[in-house]
Amino acid sequence: MSKPQQAPRNADAAEPFEYIFEQQVRAAKLDSFYNFSEQLHQLASQQPGYLYQERRLLPGEGEIRHFQTVLRFESPEACINWLDHPERRRLLRQEEEQNYFQFRGHGNWEGYSRWLARSINQPTPKWKVNLLVLLTLYPTVMVLTPLLHLSLKGVGYPIVMLVSNSICVAATSWFLVPFVSRFYSNWLQGNLGRWQRCFALASLVLLFILLLNGFLALPKSLWG
Numbered sequence: 213m214s215k216p217q218q219a220p221r222n223a224d225a226a227e228p229f230e231y232i233f234e235q236q237v238r239a240a241k242l243d244s245f246y247n248f249s250e251q252l253h254q255l256a257s258q259q260p261g262y263l264y265q266e267r268r269l270l271p272g273e274g275e276i277r278h279f280q281t282v283l284r285f286e287s288p289e290a291c292i293n294w295l296d297h298p299e300r301r302r303l304l305r306q307e308e309e310q311n312y313f314q315f316r317g318h319g320n321w322e323g324y325s326r327w328l329a330r331s332i333n334q335p336t337p338k339w340k341v342n343l344l345v346l347l348t349l350y351p352t353v354m355v356l357t358p359l360l361h362l363s364l365k366g367v368g369y370p371i372v373m374l375v376s377n378s379i380c381v382a383a384t385s386w387f388l389v390p391f392v393s394r395f396y397s398n399w400l401q402g403n404l405g406r407w408q409r410c411f412a413l414a415s416l417v418l419l420f421i422l423l424l425n426g427f428l429a430l431p432k433s434l435w436g
Contacts, residue, residue, distance in 0.1 A: 228263050229288045231295070233281040242277065248307045249281070255299060256283065261290025288386050336400045343416060344396065348388035350420075352380045354427050 237245045249267060256262055263284040270278040285291040294300065357376050364372050398404050399412040 228284040228286055229291050231283045231285070231291050233283070235279040235281065237277050237279060239275055239277055244307075245279075248303065251303060252300065255297070255303075256294055259285075259290070259294045259297065261286040262294070288390060292386055336402075340396075340400055344389055344392050344400075345384060347416060347419060348384045348392055349380060351423050351427075352383050352388065354423075356380060 235245070253265055256265060263286060265281065265283050267279055267281040270280055272278055283291065283294075285294065353376065356379060357372075360372050360376050364375070393400060396412060396416075399409060402409075404412060
């Protein structure tokens with residue numbers, strides 16, 4: 213049976229960011245897995261922005277048992293800080309080497325969208341958000357895709373593109389768009405005067421031009 217682990221949820225924290233882990237554990241290692249999960253839970257509960265954790269055993273029998281763990285944080289940034297925590301990484305490496313646990317995780321993008329929406333006080337035109345997404349997605353794709361083609365030689369093109377798109381979406385959603393939106397928050401909210409709005413838009417256009425010229429200046433061999 214699973215051992216749900218919960219921490220009191222902050223009543224003032226509306227629309228938290230949710231991250232879902234899936235674990236595959238051999239039946240003979242269940243006790244070790246429960247102990248390991250308790251260590252992670254205790255460590256996570258001490259992190260800024262932590263709200264709640266729940267783990268459950270998914271239906272099924274056999275040698276491999278499947279668990280699902282739901283983590284909730286006040287924001288994607290708080291979640292990322294926890295995912296990158298050095299002690300968490302050390303515990304994961306240790307358990308994967310000793311007990312062969314398998315971990316997979318994915319973010320709740322609906323939760324991310326709600327978090328981004330509430331971080332902006334006024335409705336934001338979609339074209340502004342899409343422009344920031346394009347600004348961050350374009351260089352991410354241009355840098356990542358050639359690297360993957362080099363590191364995944366012999367792998368089918370559809371697989372390379374699936375890996376590339378997955379990483380690009382995660383990078384832009386979790387880090388790059390929130391990061392850039394901090395600098396353009398007043399522009400997004402429409403709190404600027406006419407000339408300030410023009411300056412903000414001109415700066416975005418200038419960034420696109422710099423990125424384009426920068427990539428055009430690189431050797432064509434990089435793009436296949």
